[in-house]
Amino acid sequence: MTLYMTLGGRRTIIRAMPELRARLEQDPCFDLSGFHQEFDISGDFCEFLAFLLGGAPCYEGKPVCALLSPLCTCADMYQRFVDHVVAVFFTSKEETADEEDLRELMDRLRPHVLSPRPVKPVLVYSVEPEIMAL
Numbered sequence: 001m002t003l004y005m006t007l008g009g010r011r012t013i014i015r016a017m018p019e020l021r022a023r024l025e026q027d028p029c030f031d032l033s034g035f036h037q038e039f040d041i042s043g044d045f046c047e048f049l050a051f052l053l054g055g056a057p058c059y060e061g062k063p064v065c066a067l068l069s070p071l072c073t074c075a076d077m078y079q080r081f082v083d084h085v086v087a088v089f090f091t092s093k094e095e096t097a098d099e100e101d102l103r104e105l106m107d108r109l110r111p112h113v114l115s116p117r118p119v120k121p122v123l124v125y126s127v128e129p130e131i132m133a134l
Helices: 003-007 009-026 044-052 064-068 075-089 097-114
Strands: none
Touching (some): 009 075, 044 064
Protein backbone atom coordinates (compact mmCIF):
# COMPACT_ATOMS: atom_id res chain seq x y z
CA MET A 1 0.00 0.00 0.00
CA THR A 2 1.34 3.44 -0.87
CA LEU A 3 1.83 6.22 1.64
CA TYR A 4 -0.83 8.10 -0.32
CA MET A 5 -3.44 5.46 0.52
CA THR A 6 -2.24 5.04 4.10
CA LEU A 7 -2.64 8.77 4.76
CA GLY A 8 -6.11 8.91 3.24
CA GLY A 9 -5.58 9.89 -0.38
CA ARG A 10 -6.22 13.18 -2.13
CA ARG A 11 -8.84 14.24 0.41
CA THR A 12 -6.22 14.23 3.17
CA ILE A 13 -3.77 16.22 1.05
CA ILE A 14 -6.43 18.80 0.22
CA ARG A 15 -7.39 19.14 3.89
CA ALA A 16 -3.71 19.55 4.85
CA MET A 17 -3.03 22.50 2.51
CA PRO A 18 -4.70 25.25 4.61
CA GLU A 19 -3.03 24.00 7.79
CA LEU A 20 0.36 23.82 6.07
CA ARG A 21 -0.09 27.34 4.70
CA ALA A 22 -1.01 28.61 8.18
CA ARG A 23 2.01 26.92 9.76
CA LEU A 24 4.37 28.39 7.16
CA GLU A 25 2.83 31.87 7.48
CA GLN A 26 3.35 31.75 11.25
CA ASP A 27 6.97 30.67 10.85
CA PRO A 28 9.08 33.84 10.45
CA CYS A 29 11.64 31.94 8.36
CA PHE A 30 9.31 31.60 5.40
CA ASP A 31 8.17 34.22 2.93
CA LEU A 32 5.04 32.96 1.20
CA SER A 33 4.61 35.90 -1.14
CA GLY A 34 4.19 34.46 -4.59
CA PHE A 35 3.51 30.97 -3.23
CA HIS A 36 -0.14 31.20 -2.15
CA GLN A 37 -1.64 29.75 -5.33
CA GLU A 38 0.46 26.62 -4.81
CA PHE A 39 -1.69 25.76 -1.80
CA ASP A 40 -4.91 25.74 -3.83
CA ILE A 41 -6.62 22.42 -4.38
CA SER A 42 -5.46 22.51 -7.99
CA GLY A 43 -2.05 23.95 -7.12
CA ASP A 44 1.19 22.34 -8.21
CA PHE A 45 2.27 21.57 -4.64
CA CYS A 46 -0.91 19.60 -3.92
CA GLU A 47 -0.44 17.69 -7.17
CA PHE A 48 3.23 17.14 -6.44
CA LEU A 49 2.44 15.68 -3.01
CA ALA A 50 -0.09 13.29 -4.58
CA PHE A 51 2.64 12.13 -6.97
CA LEU A 52 5.37 11.96 -4.31
CA LEU A 53 3.22 9.90 -1.95
CA GLY A 54 2.37 7.40 -4.67
CA GLY A 55 -1.12 8.51 -5.60
CA ALA A 56 -0.50 9.69 -9.15
CA PRO A 57 1.45 7.93 -11.90
CA CYS A 58 2.92 11.16 -13.22
CA TYR A 59 3.35 14.81 -12.32
CA GLU A 60 3.16 17.51 -14.97
CA GLY A 61 3.42 20.64 -12.84
CA LYS A 62 6.39 22.87 -12.10
CA PRO A 63 9.72 21.11 -11.58
CA VAL A 64 10.36 20.51 -7.89
CA CYS A 65 13.30 22.92 -7.90
CA ALA A 66 11.12 25.74 -9.27
CA LEU A 67 8.32 24.79 -6.91
CA LEU A 68 10.21 24.66 -3.61
CA SER A 69 13.50 26.54 -4.12
CA PRO A 70 11.89 29.96 -3.56
CA LEU A 71 10.68 28.76 -0.15
CA CYS A 72 13.63 26.63 0.88
CA THR A 73 16.79 28.60 0.26
CA CYS A 74 19.12 26.58 2.50
CA ALA A 75 19.34 23.18 4.21
CA ASP A 76 17.98 24.51 7.52
CA MET A 77 14.92 26.03 5.86
CA TYR A 78 14.32 22.87 3.89
CA GLN A 79 14.41 20.85 7.12
CA ARG A 80 11.94 23.25 8.75
CA PHE A 81 9.70 22.92 5.70
CA VAL A 82 9.85 19.11 5.94
CA ASP A 83 9.01 19.32 9.65
CA HIS A 84 5.91 21.39 8.83
CA VAL A 85 4.83 19.00 6.08
CA VAL A 86 5.24 16.00 8.37
CA ALA A 87 3.40 17.76 11.21
CA VAL A 88 0.26 18.34 9.13
CA PHE A 89 0.03 14.67 8.18
CA PHE A 90 1.17 13.08 11.46
CA THR A 91 -0.20 14.51 14.69
CA SER A 92 0.99 11.71 16.97
CA LYS A 93 3.98 12.37 19.21
CA GLU A 94 5.36 8.94 18.38
CA GLU A 95 7.31 8.64 15.14
CA THR A 96 5.78 5.99 12.92
CA ALA A 97 7.18 4.04 9.99
CA ASP A 98 4.94 6.10 7.68
CA GLU A 99 6.38 9.33 9.04
CA GLU A 100 9.89 7.96 8.49
CA ASP A 101 8.90 7.08 4.91
CA LEU A 102 7.69 10.63 4.27
CA ARG A 103 10.86 12.09 5.75
CA GLU A 104 12.95 9.76 3.59
CA LEU A 105 11.06 10.82 0.45
CA MET A 106 11.57 14.48 1.32
CA ASP A 107 15.23 13.81 2.08
CA ARG A 108 15.71 12.34 -1.41
CA LEU A 109 14.27 15.57 -2.84
CA ARG A 110 16.69 17.80 -0.93
CA PRO A 111 19.43 17.94 -3.61
CA HIS A 112 16.88 18.70 -6.32
CA VAL A 113 15.54 21.63 -4.32
CA LEU A 114 18.73 23.07 -2.84
CA SER A 115 21.24 22.56 -5.63
CA PRO A 116 19.52 21.68 -8.86
CA ARG A 117 21.81 20.83 -11.74
CA PRO A 118 21.57 23.11 -14.72
CA VAL A 119 20.06 21.48 -17.74
CA LYS A 120 21.96 21.96 -20.97
CA PRO A 121 19.66 23.60 -23.54
CA VAL A 122 18.61 21.47 -26.45
CA LEU A 123 18.66 23.15 -29.82
CA VAL A 124 15.82 22.12 -32.08
CA TYR A 125 15.91 22.98 -35.76
CA SER A 126 13.11 22.69 -38.25
CA VAL A 127 15.69 22.57 -41.04
CA GLU A 128 19.02 20.85 -41.29
CA PRO A 129 21.91 22.83 -39.70
CA GLU A 130 23.86 22.61 -42.99
CA ILE A 131 21.08 24.46 -44.83
CA MET A 132 20.95 27.14 -42.13
CA ALA A 133 24.69 27.75 -42.57
CA LEU A 134 24.17 28.84 -46.20
